[in-house]
Amino acid sequence: MLRRMVYVQFVLGFGLFSAFASETQTEIMTWHAVALARTINTVEVVHFYKTGVHADRGALLDYLLARKNDTKAGGRVREWTSRLNFSSDEILPGWFIDYEVKAGNTGYILILTGDEKQKTESDEKHKSIVITDEQTMIYRATPYATDRLPTAREITRAQDFPGAKPI
Numbered sequence: 330m331l332r333r334m335v336y337v338q339f340v341l342g343f344g345l346f347s348a349f350a351s352e353t354q355t356e357i358m359t360w361h362a363v364a365l366a367r368t369i370n371t372v373e374v375v376h377f378y379k380t381g382v383h384a385d386r387g388a389l390l391d392y393l394l395a396r397k398n399d400t401k402a403g404g405r406v407r408e409w410t411s412r413l414n415f416s417s418d419e420i421l422p423g424w425f426i427d428y429e430v431k432a433g434n435t436g437y438i439l440i441l442t443g444d445e446k447q448k449t450e451s452d453e454k455h456k457s458i459v460i461t462d463e464q465t466m467i468y469r470a471t472p473y474a475t476d477r478l479p480t481a482r483e484i485t486r487a488q489d490f491p492g493a494k495p496i
Contacts, residue, residue, distance in 0.1 A: 357412070357421045362441045362459045363467060363496060365421065368393075369428075369439055370465040383437045383463065386428050390415050429481035436463035438481040440490070460487040468493035 372392050376384040384392070394415055413420060420426040420441070427440040443457030458470040458478070470492040472478060484490055 357423055359443060359457045359459065359469070361421065362424050362443060362457070363469070365424075366439060366441060366459050366461045366467050370461055370467075373437060373463065374465070377463075382434045383430050385430050389428065427481040431463075431485070438462050438484060438487060440478075440481050442478065458490065458493075460490045460493055462487040467496045469496050470494070 369389065372389060373383055376382075376388065376392070393413055412422060414422075418425045418427070423443060425442045427442065428437065430437045439461050441459040443459075455471040455473055456478075458472065460468045460470065464487070466487065468487050468490060470490055472492055476491075479490060487493060488495075
């Protein structure tokens with residue numbers, strides 16, 4: 330059990346550090362959102378292992394808030410976590426969180442929607458979407474900016490999100 334906990338904490342710390350080690354107040358991109366999804370998946374695994382239930386949004390944000398000013402983390406990790414915003418759905422600059430624990434606490438769905446607009450060859454705008462669930466596989470979708478997107482409450486698995494492709 331101790332080995333699992335040490336491994337999970339190492340993965341969490343390494344994931345945050347490697348994703349944001351070279352960042353200093355740069356624009357938050359899709360790969361930053363993927364790193365946040367990995368971090369949330371790790372938090373969920375630890376929480377489920379300790380309690381037998383998935384963390385609700387409040388518990389999840391409390392955990393991330395506790396790490397926001399973690400003095401044990403490297404300076405660059407603190408720079409990234411200092412940009413987390415817990416007072417609105419815009420959890421990172423330009424990225425919005427939609428998080429739902431499934432009925433009966435059978436799992437969770439996390440959708441991070443990027444406000445960044447990407448241009449394609451046809452000059453149509455797309456949004457960046459990062460989706461994951463209790464299976465911890467992370468998917469990405471790039472629907473048109475005008476498409477109606479399902480909410481976390483409306484889908485049962487991350488792979489059910491329209492256009493979702495595993496990363």
